[in-house]
Amino acid sequence: MLRTIKPRNARSKRALEAREPKEVEDARTAIFVRGTHAGEVVQHAMKELMALKKPNAISFSKKNDVRPFEDASSLEFWAQKNDASIFVVGQSTKKRPNGLVMVRTFDARVLDMCEFGVDSFVSMAAFKTPKSTPGHKPMMHFASELFDSHPRYIQLKSLLLDMFNGEVVESVYLSGLEHVISVTVGPLLPNQTTTVGGAGLDDPKQLPKVHVRTYTVKLVSSGTRVPRVELTEMGPRLDLSLRRWQEADPEMWKAAMRRPKMKKQDVEKGLGKRKKNIEVDEMGDMRGRVHVGKQDLGKLQTRKMKGLKSRGGDSDSDVHGGEDDEEEDGPHRKRLRD
Numbered sequence: 001m002l003r004t005i006k007p008r009n010a011r012s013k014r015a016l017e018a019r020e021p022k023e024v025e026d027a028r029t030a031i032f033v034r035g036t037h038a039g040e041v042v043q044h045a046m047k048e049l050m051a052l053k054k055p056n057a058i059s060f061s062k063k064n065d066v067r068p069f070e071d072a073s074s075l076e077f078w079a080q081k082n083d084a085s086i087f088v089v090g091q092s093t094k095k096r097p098n099g100l101v102m103v104r105t106f107d108a109r110v111l112d113m114c115e116f117g118v119d120s121f122v123s124m125a126a127f128k129t130p131k132s133t134p135g136h137k138p139m140m141h142f143a144s145e146l147f148d149s150h151p152r153y154i155q156l157k158s159l160l161l162d163m164f165n166g167e168v169v170e171s172v173y174l175s176g177l178e179h180v181i182s183v184t185v186g187p188l189l190p191n192q193t194t195t196v197g198g199a200g201l202d203d204p205k206q207l208p209k210v211h212v213r214t215y216t217v218k219l220v221s222s223g224t225r226v227p228r229v230e231l232t233e234m235g236p237r238l239d240l241s242l243r244r245w246q247e248a249d250p251e252m253w254k255a256a257m258r259r260p261k262m263k264k265q266d267v268e269k270g271l272g273k274r275k276k277n278i279e280v281d282e283m284g285d286m287r288g289r290v291h292v293g294k295q296d297l298g299k300l301q302t303r304k305m306k307g308l309k310s311r312g313g314d315s316d317s318d319v320h321g322g323e324d325d326e327e328e329d330g331p332h333r334k335r336l337r338d
Contacts, residue, residue, distance in 0.1 A: 019083060023259070027167045029084040031058045033075075035091030036065050041098050042090040045121050048236035049088060052164065052181070052214065054134045058082060066091070068101050069244060072110040080108035086163050096243060102159050106256040112248040114156060116240040119209065124235035131234050132179035132216055137166040139177060139217075144185035152207065152242060153185060174219065180231065182213045204243055212238040 007013035030053050032046045050057045066074050066089055075087050087103040098118040104111045124131065132138075140161060146153040164181055186208040215231040222228040248256070277289040 021258070024168050027056045028086050028162055028165070029056050029058065029082065030086035030088060030163055031060060031078060031082060031084045033060045033064055033066055033078075033087060033089045034062065035089060036063050037092050038063075038090040039092040039098055041118055041121050042092050042100065044123055045100065045118055045236065045238065046088060046090045048124060051124070051134065052138070052236075056166070058084065068103050068110070068113055069115070069246065072103070075103055075110060076105065076108055079105045099243065100240070102163070104159055104162060106252060109252065110246075111252060111256060112155060112159075113246045114152075114159060114242065115244040116210070117243050118238065119241055120237070120239035122235060122237035127233055127235045129232050129234050130216055136176060136178045137169065137172075138164055138214075139180045140164060141180055141182040142184075143182065146185050146208070147183075151247075152245060153210075155245065155247070156210065156242070157183075174227070177217050179234065180215045180217060182215065184211045184213075185209070186211065204241075207242045210240040210242070212236075212240065 005016060007016050030050075032050050034043065034046070038046075050059060060078075064074070068075060068087075068089055075089075078087070079085065085105050087101075087105070089101040089103065091099050091101065093099070096115070096117065099115055100118060101113060101115045103113040142157055144153070147157045148154070160181075160183060214234055214236060216234045218230040218232065219227040220230055277291075278286060279288075280286050
């Protein structure tokens with residue numbers, strides 16, 4: 001069961017409301033943690049990834065005795081303290097050299113995690129090309145069928161999207177698209193099975209490597225309204241291999257995927273999915289459109305008047321009132337005058 005925290009005062013209540021699930025989430029904050037034995041390759045790789053994540057990144061440069069797969073209490077404490085939901089832990093040991101662990105949290109509790117081995121790394125300084133502006137939202141490109149079929153790579157895709165997604169925007173300016181993060185998976189070996197869930201793809205030693213590349217985008221005039229796009233690699237260049245992973249608890253995953261109810265203020269601002277035939281005018285009033293069936297005016301109920309009442313006599317007398325009505329009205333009027 002997920003814990004519930006009751007606020008003690010108005011200030012803590014506002015702080016808890018700011019951390020509640022939203023229809024449009026804020027940019028996720030990532031914390032880069034250095035382990036007790038982090039090699040030079042791991043430190044440079046974390047520094048380059050942090051440069052892509054800025055300004056929503058926090059660095060713990062001191063050595064920390066953290067083992068996410070054995071004990072994640074420190075990560076949960078930091079998540080609650082800094083309101084962060086992504087962790088990148090760098091640790092290098094004799095058994096698992098040059099290791100990077102990406103951890104995702106929900107409600108200050110560890111949701112899932114993956115451990116990678118850095119097989120190859122090339123820094124940004126090795127590419128003498130223009131770099132993107134820090135803080136710009138990147139474009140993500142995943143080139144493999146495994147990202148849609150295999151559970152390990154589906155989890156990896158979800159982790160990378162949550163890390164580099166940034167703020168949710170409704171419209172994009174073309175000149176603001178400065179760089180692309182491309183993630184590809186190497187081809188399968190001949191002795192590996194291509195069946196989803198097969199024994200070959202469940203073995204970490206036989207899983208294909210993950211190649212991460214970053215390119216800058218240059219828009220060149222093409223003589224038409226659509227510009228020609230040129231990609232130039234700017235770094236970093238990473239070749240990763242999957243080692244260990246931990247899937248999310250089904251109950252916690254269900255709670256994390258639950259969408260909160262829309263508030264009236266958010267609907268008036270136009271956030272979220274708009275309902276059919278409901279719109280908000282310039283004054284902020286919600287207006288709806290109702291469609292009704294075709295009406296039969298012959299069956300319409302009118303005011304019950306004596307002159308419109310149908311009788312069994314002549315049709316002309318029914319329409320124009322008839323002489324009987326005048327005869328009946330005559331004595332009545334005389335009695336009123338008396």
